[in-house]
Amino acid sequence: MSEGFEELCRVRPIARQGMITLRGDLSAKAVKNAVTGVAGVDMPSRREARHVGERAILWMSPDELAVLVPHEEAAVAAETMRSALAGIHALVADVSDARAHFRLEGDTIREVIAKLAPVDMSPAAMQPGMVRRTRFAQVAAGFWLRDEATAQVFCFRSVADYMSGLLRTAATPGSAVGYF
Amino acid sequence: MLTLQCPHCGVHAEETELTGGGEAHLKRFGPGSDDDAFEGYLFLRENPKGVHFERWRHSYGCGKWFHAARCTVTMEVFGTYTAQTSKPPQDLLDRISEKRPGWRWRDLNEPA
Numbered sequence: 001m002s003e004g005f006e007e008l009c010r011v012r013p014i015a016r017q018g019m020i021t022l023r024g025d026l027s028a029k030a031v032k033n034a035v036t037g038v039a040g041v042d043m044p045s046r047r048e049a050r051h052v053g054e055r056a057i058l059w060m061s062p063d064e065l066a067v068l069v070p071h072e073e074a075a076v077a078a079e080t081m082r083s084a085l086a087g088i089h090a091l092v093a094d095v096s097d098a099r100a101h102f103r104l105e106g107d108t109i110r111e112v113i114a115k116l117a118p119v120d121m122s123p124a125a126m127q128p129g130m131v132r133r134t135r136f137a138q139v140a141a142g143f144w145l146r147d148e149a150t151a152q153v154f155c156f157r158s159v160a161d162y163m164s165g166l167l168r169t170a171a172t173p174g175s176a177v178g179y180f
Numbered sequence: 181m182l183t184l185q186c187p188h189c190g191v192h193a194e195e196t197e198l199t200g201g202g203e204a205h206l207k208r209f210g211p212g213s214d215d216d217a218f219e220g221y222l223f224l225r226e227n228p229k230g231v232h233f234e235r236w237r238h239s240y241g242c243g244k245w246f247h248a249a250r251c252t253v254t255m256e257v258f259g260t261y262t263a264q265t266s267k268p269p270q271d272l273l274d275r276i277s278e279k280r281p282g283w284r285w286r287d288l289n290e291p292a
């Protein structure tokens with residue numbers, strides 16, 4: 001972006017984010033313990049994202065969670081979860097290198113996301129601490145609101161360049177709609 | 181624009197986040213069935229003007245299948261319900277009967 005213009009929000013790729021997918025019975029105590037144990041974050045309920053610093057647990061579906069930890073901890077964390085869940089019907093996969101993450105920061109993140117995803121971004125419908133899986137333009141993506149002015153977007157790494165372009169275009173200086 | 185609430189994750193998903201799965205509550209007739217039954221399973225579908233029952237998948241979301249009842253004329257959505265059933269729940273049928281007296285779909289008729 002050229003200097004002297006204000007983007008609608010800051011778009012920053014998160015270079016190295018650890019991410020572990022867990023599928024299983026989310027009501028099972030062993031599953032809850034395995035996930036909260038490595039994440040150090042409370043168990044989210046439906047459509048919630050709980051985070052403390054760079055650690056988070058995202059509710060992805062009725063039988064799927066995503067656990068975010070620092071990249072260098074991901075492999076060990078996945079192994080810890082796997083051994084905690086030995087003998088239980090569950091799947092743990094370290095998908096750190098298969099995903100790309102972006103941080104959006106600014107007062108107009110709702111507007112930037114609303115340009116790209118068919119999601120009701122009104123403050124009443126989409127609140128901090130909520131996660132949503134959807135599409136951004138033509139690719140599958142998910143995002144969660146860390147707080148009122150910070151969103152984290154993730155997608156398959158194979159479409160990271162496309163996503164980066166999308167987000168920067170939606171945040172182009174002078175393109176504010178002023179809806180929210 | 182069609183918006184359906186996914187009964188699994190509660191998201192109000194917009195049509196482009198969903199994948200249509202065709203008519204609901206089909207009974208499969210495979211090898212060994214007679215020709216008429218097999219033809220019916222493969223090819224014969226309702227094409228209603230009004231109340232219709234369909235399968236949908238929340239593909240750009242939680243990934244789960246579910247059922248939806250809607251009106252093909254007005255696009256009104258009567259409700260969505262689990263995929264783990266072979267017929268619509270009674271409270272949904274009652275709601276449809278209130279809104280569309282005399283409706284009919286396959287062997288699902290308005291209760292007398």
Ligand SMILES: [Zn+2]
Pocket residue numbers: 186187188189190191238241242243244
């Ligand atoms: Zn869903």
